[in-house]
Amino acid sequence: MTGYRSGVPDNWFVDPVQLGVPGVRRPVEGVDDNPLSWQTDALCAQTDPEAFFPEKGGSTRDAKRICTTCDVKGECLEYALQNDERFGIWGGLSERERRKLKRRA
Numbered sequence: 001m002t003g004y005r006s007g008v009p010d011n012w013f014v015d016p017v018q019l020g021v022p023g024v025r026r027p028v029e030g031v032d033d034n035p036l037s038w039q040t041d042a043l044c045a046q047t048d049p050e051a052f053f054p055e056k057g058g059s060t061r062d063a064k065r066i067c068t069t070c071d072v073k074g075e076c077l078e079y080a081l082q083n084d085e086r087f088g089i090w091g092g093l094s095e096r097e098r099r100k101l102k103r104r105a
């Protein structure tokens, strides 16, 4: 989908179908080397992406609340840290919170 109102990147979520794993959830014994395979279980994919990429100064509360119940929160945060994701809520943390976490590590 394209044409979001705000700063939501067009590729904010990689559709599992595009990844070539329709209907496939977790592969057996790490056969899948796609670094984004965890997105198959991303809870935010079923919600409004706008909440995860709020305008400057916008509320992140709703997105963070969704993240708390997401099964792939750990993988998501790990991915964001490793890839230096600058925008949006990933793994329940804002860009600022991720920067802080990185500094502490």
Ligand code: SF4
Pocket: 041, 042, 043, 044, 045, 052, 066, 067, 068, 070, 071, 072, 073, 074, 076, 077, 089, 090, 091, 092
């Ligand atoms: S932790 Fe949050 S941002 Fe990450 S996949 Fe889950 S719902 Fe989406």
